[in-house]
Amino acid sequence: MLKSPIPSWEAPTDSVMAGNAPGxxxxxxxxxxxGDGSPTRHLNLLTGDKVTIKLITMASEAKAGDxxxxxxxxxxxxxxxxxxxxxxxxxxxxxxxSWWNQSEAEHHLINKDQPIWESLTNGRSELxxxxxxxxxVNADWLEAEFNTKGPFWSRHYRFFRQQKExxxxxxxxxxxxxxxxxxxxxxxxx
Numbered sequence: 001m002l003k004s005p006i007p008s009w010e011a012p013t014d015s016v017m018a019g020n021a022p023g024x025x026x027x028x029x030x031x032x033x034x035g036d037g038s039p040t041r042h043l044n045l046l047t048g049d050k051v052t053i054k055l056i057t058m059a060s061e062a063k064a065g066d067x068x069x070x071x072x073x074x075x076x077x078x079x080x081x082x083x084x085x086x087x088x089x090x091x092x093x094x095x096x097x098s099w100w101n102q103s104e105a106e107h108h109l110i111n112k113d114q115p116i117w118e119s120l121t122n123g124r125s126e127l128x129x130x131x132x133x134x135x136x137v138n139a140d141w142l143e144a145e146f147n148t149k150g151p152f153w154s155r156h157y158r159f160f161r162q163q164k165e166x167x168x169x170x171x172x173x174x175x176x177x178x179x180x181x182x183x184x185x186x187x188x189x190x
Contacts, residue, residue, distance in 0.1 A: 001057045002083055004067035004097065005137035005172060008151050016134045016155075028181040032173070033155050036129040039094070039171060040086070046180040049089035056083040064099060069156040071132055072099045074165045080105040085145065091176055092145055098169040108166075128160040136186060137172055146174045151186050 011022070021030050032042060040051045061081045064072040072079070080102045086094040100108075138150035146152065156170040178184060 001059060001081065002141055003139070004065060004170070005139035005142060005152070005154065006067065007135040007137050007154070009136045011134040013132060016131055021134070024185040026182050026184065029153075029184045032177070032181060033134055033153060034131055036131060036157075043086065043088050043093055046177070047088040047091070047093075052087045054085040054087060056085065058082040060102065061099070068099060069133055069168055069170060071156070071158055071165070072168045075099055075168065076101045078102045091174070093174045093177060094171050095142060095145065096169060096171045098167050100167050104166060129157055130160065131155055131157040142172060146176070148175055153184065153186065
């Protein structure tokens with residue numbers, strides 16, 4: 001299992017919940033980072049390529065690590081953590097990790113190589129997504145996979161079903177997305 005990346009900057013939660021973003025973010029990047037739509041669907045629409053998942057790991061976790069979003073504490077243990085690379089065509093455009101209650105994961109993640117959004121929307125169940133965090137993060141292994149220096153934009157959010165937390169997901173985006181969304185600053189914000 002890869003260690004969660006280290007944040008070098010984090011937006012205040014109340015600012016993220018209100019949809020406020022640092023002034024450096026253009027409209028397309030605000031939609032990608034703060035929008036409550038499906039990033040899987042967005043990546044497909046941007047690139048024209050099918051989104052595929054490269055599973056890194058899916059394993060039980062006694063408790064969430066100290067780098068996990070605080071919202072993970074709302075999930076009922078035992079926990080399961082899943083990490084994936086998100087790819088479109090030949091490009092790895094994001095890395096994601098998610099935390100689940102183990103029985104919920106077994107119920108919803110039947111096809112481990114399928115994007116979470118596809119797994120959760122089979123049968124057209126209603127879901128609510130709430131973006132809770134926005135940050136700049138760094139990790140050597142992200143730099144190696146993305147083939148560029150960090151920091152990298154990241155967000156985390158929760159899915160709710162019937163007013164109950166279902167999962168917490170963190171995504172880290174490859175700057176390669178600038179090819180479709182335009183430039184974005186990756187300097188630490190004060």
